[in-house]
Amino acid sequence: MAVLTIKGLSKDFAGQPVLERIDLEVHSGEIVSLLGPSGCGKSTLLRIVAGLDPDYEGEVRVAEGEEGRSVGVVFQEPRLFPWLTVRQNILFGNKGHRERVEAIAEAVGLSRCLHAFPKQLSGGMAQRCAIARALLGRPRVLLCDEPFSALDAFTRRQLHDLLLDLRDRYGTTMLVVTHDIREALYLSDRIVVLGQTPSRVLREVTTGTGRSENEQAHLEAEILYELGFEREPLPIHVGEWAS
Amino acid sequence: MAQASASPAGRARGSLLTWERLPLGLALPVVGLLVWEWAARAGYLPPWQVPAPSDIYYTVADLLATGELWLHIGASVRRVLLGFLIGGGLGLLVGLGVGLSKLVERLLNATLQAIKSVPSLGWVPLLILWFGIGETSKLTLIAIGSFFPVYVNAVAGLKGVERKLIEVGQVQRLSKGGILLRIMVPAAMPSFLTGLRVGLTQAWLFMVIAELMAASEGLGFLLAMGREVARPDLLLGSLVLLALLGKGSDTLVGWLERRALRWRDTKET
Numbered sequence A: 001m002a003v004l005t006i007k008g009l010s011k012d013f014a015g016q017p018v019l020e021r022i023d024l025e026v027h028s029g030e031i032v033s034l035l036g037p038s039g040c041g042k043s044t045l046l047r048i049v050a051g052l053d054p055d056y057e058g059e060v061r062v063a064e065g066e067e068g069r070s071v072g073v074v075f076q077e078p079r080l081f082p083w084l085t086v087r088q089n090i091l092f093g094n095k096g097h098r099e100r101v102e103a104i105a106e107a108v109g110l111s112r113c114l115h116a117f118p119k120q121l122s123g124g125m126a127q128r129c130a131i132a133r134a135l136l137g138r139p140r141v142l143l144c145d146e147p148f149s150a151l152d153a154f155t156r157r158q159l160h161d162l163l164l165d166l167r168d169r170y171g172t173t174m175l176v177v178t179h180d181i182r183e184a185l186y187l188s189d190r191i192v193v194l195g196q197t198p199s200r201v202l203r204e205v206t207t208g209t210g211r212s213e214n215e216q217a218h219l220e221a222e223i224l225y226e227l228g229f230e231r232e233p234l235p236i237h238v239g240e241w242a243s
Numbered sequence B: 001m002a003q004a005s006a007s008p009a010g011r012a013r014g015s016l017l018t019w020e021r022l023p024l025g026l027a028l029p030v031v032g033l034l035v036w037e038w039a040a041r042a043g044y045l046p047p048w049q050v051p052a053p054s055d056i057y058y059t060v061a062d063l064l065a066t067g068e069l070w071l072h073i074g075a076s077v078r079r080v081l082l083g084f085l086i087g088g089g090l091g092l093l094v095g096l097g098v099g100l101s102k103l104v105e106r107l108l109n110a111t112l113q114a115i116k117s118v119p120s121l122g123w124v125p126l127l128i129l130w131f132g133i134g135e136t137s138k139l140t141l142i143a144i145g146s147f148f149p150v151y152v153n154a155v156a157g158l159k160g161v162e163r164k165l166i167e168v169g170q171v172q173r174l175s176k177g178g179i180l181l182r183i184m185v186p187a188a189m190p191s192f193l194t195g196l197r198v199g200l201t202q203a204w205l206f207m208v209i210a211e212l213m214a215a216s217e218g219l220g221f222l223l224a225m226g227r228e229v230a231r232p233d234l235l236l237g238s239l240v241l242l243a244l245l246g247k248g249s250d251t252l253v254g255w256l257e258r259r260a261l262r263w264r265d266t267k268e269t
């Protein structure tokens, strides 16, 4: 079942087209990555879906959440309120869900910091808190705009696993913007590649798990090629690569 | 930190703390006072211009003993508080309006900027003409003095709230009022408090000016009288009292500010 449907979405800033007739469907429980060069309009697309930018053409539909809330958003920076504790930040705009705070804090690994203020958190912890805040209302779609790009490689990997874990636990559908092909390959069921502005969907790649390293590397090369970064990838010769 | 620690490191830190806590700021005044007292007694200073600190102390003590001093302090403090409440309150209110609504801003900002550039003492003759030399003109002057710092800081604080934080309110489905009360106001709180603090300082300043104009009680009145009857001890005593009261109120507000803004990630705290 499609949780998020985008049909013929176009957007321009002062006559300068940014997005051109984007079609995209995200299904329930799916994690989709949005990949594309800098400035191609990924954040713009996400902001439109989040309802932060009502000025666009085309159709954007998000299925109603069971509890009214349909989207949750995690931005590139945690955007926590410095005057609220972790607990109050998680509850921000989620007043009805007090009883869930402990469970979500445990799920994101913040149980022991609920009374800390944001200035006491590391970057990774702050982003965990932002994820908890976005998920507490059980949205149908979690939108993430380069949520981990400011973090070190270890923390990033931990948080990738956290997102996968949360999807298993709550069945949350996710649309994740990223620059990082490896991240997209690791995290998502499907990768949507956008081109240079005015951007269209260049390609959709179903990744799925259980691919061999070779196949992953080949996919990566293909996507890079699609984006115009590298020479045409060589066809795979499994035997040769193994050594 | 307060508990005793046997480790050398702990003791070292403890002694460092007490060393840092020494009221070093008092050193200069104390030495100065001693030198002053000595110079006055030795006859190096003309007593009709610079009396000895002990004379000033006795003058203040006498006023205190008769209860007269409390009358003056009470009058001054009451004027400062009342004028500050009116001026600061209006400053906060108008600042909220201008900071939150484009319409109100376009309506009021130019006028207020123009009024603000009038040197505040320029109001004195007009206020006297309008309200006479009574309590009304004094309070109005103090209110004008404390209005602008509060107003300017409130507007700056509200204009400076990060759009990124407001967007969080939007995606978390807060109403307009919710965004105002739960994001804009707390985010602008440091600016509000700065404005109030500066406004209170201004209120003290303008109280003295107002009382120097004409008054029958208050510390400014003591100053005026000290000049008329040529009593430098009275003049200096009043100045010391003003300094103490001003510093005291500023310290109090500063303490409240630090308490309210404990969440801030700044060097102090």
Ligand SMILES: Nc1ncnc2c1ncn2[C@@H]1O[C@H](COP(=O)(O)OP(=O)(O)OP(=O)(O)O)[C@@H](O)[C@H]1O
Pocket (backbone or CB within 6 Å): A013, A018, A036, A037, A038, A039, A040, A041, A042, A043, A044, A045, A179, A197
């Ligand atoms: N508020 C705005 N006003 C005018 N132009 C804008 C605005 N926001 C974005 N743009 C333009 O739209 C284009 C897409 O911006 P967007 O932020 O969506 O890119 P992005 O794909 O998220 O890039 P990055 O990967 O670097 O974050 C850019 O060319 C940018 O200049």
Ligand SMILES: [Mg+2]
Pocket (backbone or CB within 6 Å): A042, A043, A044, A145
């Ligand atoms: Mg972006």
